[in-house]
Amino acid sequence: MTVIEELRTLSEKTGRRDKSSAAAKEERAAYLLLLPWIIGLVGVTAGPMLVSLYIAFTDYNLIQAPHWTGLHNISRMLSDPRLHNSLRVTFEYVVVSVPIQLIVALALAMLLDKGLRGLPLYRSVYYLPSLLGGSVAVAVLWRQIFGDHGLVNQLLGHLGIENAPAWVSDPSTALGTLIVLNVWTFGAPMVIFLAGLRQIPAIYYEAAKVDGASKWRQLRSITLPLLSPIIFFNLVLQIIHAFQAFTQAFVVSSGTGGPSDSTMFYTLYLYQVGFNNFQMGYAAAMAWLLLLIVAALTALNFYAARFWVFYDN
Template sequence: MSLKELNALAANRSARRRSGGKADTRDNRAALGFLSPWMLGIVGITLGPLLYSLYLSFTNYNLLQSPSWVGLDNYERMFGDERLHQALKVTFTYVIVSVPLQLAVALGLALALDRGMRGLAFYRSAFYLPSLLGGSVAIAVLWRLVFGASGLFNVILGLIGIESSQSWISNPDTALWTIILLHVWTFGSPMVIFLAGLRQIPRAYYEAAATDGANVWWRFRHITMPLLTPIVFFNVVLAIINSFSNFTQAYVVSGGTGGPADSTLFYTLYLYQEGFGNFRMGYAAAMAWLLVLIIGAVTAINFWLSKRWVHYDD
């Protein structure tokens, strides 16, 4: 090939690179244009308020005057706040009890629905409905009526020979358990996820195990649960995060007080009382960041422990 031809070939390649570069630039600008609403939203609605709340956690702010810097005073105050300690106790009790119960009920119903019964779509929708309604104010109000002194729960106890006239939501020993029961009742969302995971397990595994004489419990223990552990882990993480952030149910059932005797004083409810009831927004912001750290730490522990029991079918 002559020198002239080589120069022409190089010029053509250079022209193609320049045109390709312009096209890439146009594509990048178009992509940034489409992404700009999301980026503005993440900065203005999420990141901005997040950083401002971190700043407020180091201030004394009552919503009516400008915040004044107090350093670590809000965080130091937490060590001597007895109501904060009670809120942490109530919240951790709620999480430790309600999450396993809810997931156990969800898994049990998912296993029942996975047997191929008639009307599966109807049952799946009916069981999922509580998850849509459980966090609403209307259901929480209904729960107050059900567990009131003359509520449906006492009526059912009377039908089986147990006479009771107490208000279960007004008793410090039972009030928290009514909210736990409400949370367990909203099992629909994890149930649907469990059902989807069960449908992904190859039926050939069960057929081979049945051929070898394995009973139902053996198949559940050695086939279903190991292959379902990623779904269990996913539901556990989501359920714990949702439980720590529970507010509506506790607020409505307790009338916004956390009573009786602070037995339903959830962490988020106490945070709300401090910020919007007592106008101590700086302290409420510090509480919010403590909750972020708690949820982050619990989630990190779950991920660390998952290496020991979660099995991925690679």
């Protein structure tokens, strides 16, 4: 081997070592930057989840140390009538409010997509309820509006309807007021729908008009199929959000879930068990049941999506 070849070989080895050293430094820097997120994941998310999984199999009152009880909390859930009622109320709330909310959001998004004047203002106004819908102030306001002598009954009285129901105090209508409140917070899915509508090429509608397709036909054959990924996205998010509903029922019912447990959401009952009755073991088991229910419904939605969600390739 000549001197030149030896120098070239030595240079290549040195270059590889420099590259390896630089890559190692970049890797260490990346892990250093990710360290706060990793600490948060372990300390705030993964760690508490594992602890709650352990507590779900114990009897724990926040004062004494957890006592292992095995499957006792699970068997208790199977025979707890209030838990079963809270599941029924929550499922009814989700099944009714989420489709109506998405229909209203899509209808308004299509209206705003027509190029109205002052569109940014309309978007802000319609999005505002989504920012405030889960707040205590709006829940208190909702209770005043639908109270025995609230704004709704006052308006009905002016129309000659004297025997209006006590909306939030009547078991047959109390849940309906919370469904209306959830439908009213349509702003977030509406903005997402509006963004999706803006991505549909106008040439599709122009071709449909040339072929004589009606507005209804354009909706069924163009808008809904091309918007199906956005509909699916909003559907999954709003189902998860509806299962987590708590503040509205807590404030409107003063934390009781009444009248007659008609607004006893699952999360509200979980709160009562954990923080009113200090049965943290049972509450943790309920929390994991809710996680499994939401995960199962999400997986079912992803499975069903293959039959109705279409992606424009």
